[in-house]
Amino acid sequence: MTSREYGYYKRVLRATTTICCGLAIGAGLLLPQTPPAPPAPGQAVPARKAPAPTWQLELPTGGDVALAIGDDAVFLGDTAGTIRAFVLTDGSLRWEVPTAPGIRLAAGRDAVFVVAAGTLASRAAADGRVQWTQPMPDGPVTLAWHLDRVAVTSGAHARLYDGHGQVEATLAFPGELAFAPVLDADRVAGAIVGGGLAVFERPSPTTPAWTSAPLPGPIDALTLDGDRLLASAADGSLSAFAIGRHGHHARPEWRYELYRQASGAPAVDGRAVFVATLDNTLHAIDRLSGSRRWHRPLGGRPIGAVLSSGERVVVLVADGSVAVINARTGAGIARLAMEGQTEQLLAAGLVSGEAPAVVTVTANTSGLNVLRLWRLDP
Numbered sequence: 190m191t192s193r194e195y196g197y198y199k200r201v202l203r204a205t206t207t208i209c210c211g212l213a214i215g216a217g218l219l220l221p222q223t224p225p226a227p228p229a230p231g232q233a234v235p236a237r238k239a240p241a242p243t244w245q246l247e248l249p250t251g252g253d254v255a256l257a258i259g260d261d262a263v264f265l266g267d268t269a270g271t272i273r274a275f276v277l278t279d280g281s282l283r284w285e286v287p288t289a290p291g292i293r294l295a296a297g298r299d300a301v302f303v304v305a306a307g308t309l310a311s312r313a314a315a316d317g318r319v320q321w322t323q324p325m326p327d328g329p330v331t332l333a334w335h336l337d338r339v340a341v342t343s344g345a346h347a348r349l350y351d352g353h354g355q356v357e358a359t360l361a362f363p364g365e366l367a368f369a370p371v372l373d374a375d376r377v378a379g380a381i382v383g384g385g386l387a388v389f390e391r392p393s394p395t396t397p398a399w400t401s402a403p404l405p406g407p408i409d410a411l412t413l414d415g416d417r418l419l420a421s422a423a424d425g426s427l428s429a430f431a432i433g434r435h436g437h438h439a440r441p442e443w444r445y446e447l448y449r450q451a452s453g454a455p456a457v458d459g460r461a462v463f464v465a466t467l468d469n470t471l472h473a474i475d476r477l478s479g480s481r482r483w484h485r486p487l488g489g490r491p492i493g494a495v496l497s498s499g500e501r502v503v504v505l506v507a508d509g510s511v512a513v514i515n516a517r518t519g520a521g522i523a524r525l526a527m528e529g530q531t532e533q534l535l536a537a538g539l540v541s542g543e544a545p546a547v548v549t550v551t552a553n554t555s556g557l558n559v560l561r562l563w564r565l566d567p
Contacts, residue, residue, distance in 0.1 A: 233488030234512045234521030243546070244280035245561040247553070248273075254550050254558060256536040257294035257301055259314050263538075263548055264301045265560065266292040272303065274317060277540070280562065284317040298336040300352075309341055311354060321354030331369035333377075340377060342366055347377065349394070358394040362387050371411045371454075376432070378418050380408035386420060388432050401430060402438045410454040410494070412462075414476070417442075419462060421451035427464055427472075429479060443479025447472060453494035456502065458516060463502045465491035471504055471512070473519055483519030487512050498541040503565060509534050511547050513565060525563070532559065 248265070255266035262283060263275045270290045274283040289306035296302075296314070303310045304325060311320040326343040333340045337352030340360075347360040347370055362379050370379035378388045384404035387397040405424060412419040416433030425448050428441035449466040456463045461482050462474045469490055473482040489506035496503040497516060504512045506524065509532075513522040532551035535558065540546040545565040553559050 232521070233486040234514060234524040236488060236510070236524040236526060239511075239525035239563055242561040242563050245559060246275075246280050248550075248558040248560055251552055251556045251558050254536050255292050255294045256538055256548070256550060257296040258538045258540055258548060259296035259301060260298070262296075262314055263560070263562070264294050264296060264314075265550065266294050266303070267558075270305060272301070272312070272317070274301070274314065275560065277546075277562070280560070283315075286312070286317045293332055295332045295334045295339060297334050297339060298352075300337060302332060302334060302339045304330065304332060304341075309339070309350070311339075311352075323350060323354055323356075331366075333369040333372055335372045335374065338372065338374075340370055340372055342369055342379075347379065349377065358389070360389050360394060361396075363397065363400065367407060367409070371413050373413050376413060378411055378413055378432075380411055380420065383407065386411075386418065386430065388418065397437075399432050399439065400437045402440050410451055412455045412457060414457045414462075417476075419455050419457070421447070421455060421464060423450055425449050425466070427451070427455065427462070427474065429462070429476075445472075445474050445479050445481070452491040456495040456497035458497045461516065463495045463497055463516070465495050465504050467491070471495070471502065471514060471519075473502075473516070485514055485519045485521060488524055493537070494539075496539040496541055496545075498539075498545040498565075501545065501565070503539050503545060503547070505537050505539065505547070507534075509537075509549065509551070511539075511563075511565065525565070 250267045252268040257264040261277050266272045270288045270292055273285040276283050292305040299314050300311045307325050308322050309325055310322045331342045340347045340349050345362045345365045349357040351357045364381040367380045367382045370377050375391050376388055384406055386401040388399040390398040407423045408420045409423050410421045418430045418432050421427045426444055426446055428444045431442050447466050449468040452465045462476055465471050469487045471485045475482055489508050491504050492507050493505050500516050502514045502516050510524050510526045512524045532553050534551055536550045538548045546562055548562050551559050
């Protein structure tokens with residue numbers, strides 16, 4: 190995992206995007222677990238108005254945006270295809286370059302990856318110059334990244350590029366991928382349309398090192414957690430698979446019934462797995478046993494992935510607020526109502542590290558977009 194993680198929301202897409210910076214029971218059995226009762230109503234995270242944003246600025250354009258967050262910059266692409274890089278600390282414009290409409294962005298280590306006009310380009314985060322380019326396959330593609338590695342997926346195939354733009358591997362999954370794969374320094378994991386998981390591993394990435402047994406329904410989000418793969422399913426369950434030992438048709442180590450679909454990919458710390466569900470609840474599940482640690486009503490509909498940041502868990506809420514919860518106890522620290530929350534929320538991102546923050550892009554009444562950043566110190 191990187192030292193900084195990001196959770197994203199984009200208005201025009203359901204949260205099928207996974208956090209990337211993203212099994213080994215050969216004959217293992219599903220560990221027994223008594224299904225917990227559905228979460229009972231409880232005290233929601235207390236709401237209060239957030240302090241003023243650390244910085245904000247009105248952008249020269251409106252419309253949908255592509256958002257990516259790097260180690261020290263926010264990258265935005267607009268409908269005309271212009272990419273702008275803003276300094277994370279103060280919002281000052283670092284650089285802007287024209288590309289082509291319909292761009293997609295992903296932030297790597299010291300670079301931003303850009304898909305536009307059938308080409309993947311790596312641009313330097315410092316000045317926007319092109320470092321390398323590669324042609325893209327025809328048809329829809331998805332992006333996933335980890336540090337300076339990026340995976341471009343089309344159908345059942347994923348092409349993995351290293352930090353110099355060289356093709357590291359071309360991966361053939363057992364079937365069409367449901368969404369972008371997740372990856373770390375050693376593995377690439379994907380969910381197959383119709384239910385099923387596959388993992389490729391260095392140094393022999395030509396065939397999957399691991400596959401799951403057929404799953405009862407489609408998977409909608411994945412998270413790599415060291416030697417585990419966490420998969421949330423459309424049927425309202427979360428499963429953990431051990432991927433440290435090679436095998437095929439493996440079953441989960443544990444399965445937890447969420448009773449509702451997850452809003453996005455789970456987050457993990459050393460003790461627990463955190464996942465938000467569409468019944469407005471945040472769940473904390475023991476990372477090893479799959480038993481419930483706590484659950485907390487959020488007071489609003491979660492959007493996108495959950496972010497674990499030190500002793501806090503952070504969740505974006507559909508009304509533009511941000512819920513901050515104590516990771517150990519589940520106590521609600523605050524639900525911060527952000528300035529501009531009455532505006533249409535176009536995109537948002539969560540930033541972890543020593544200074545956790547939330548970045549939002551909203552459309553104001555003048556038809557222009559507004560970019561804001563808040564430091565989260567409730």
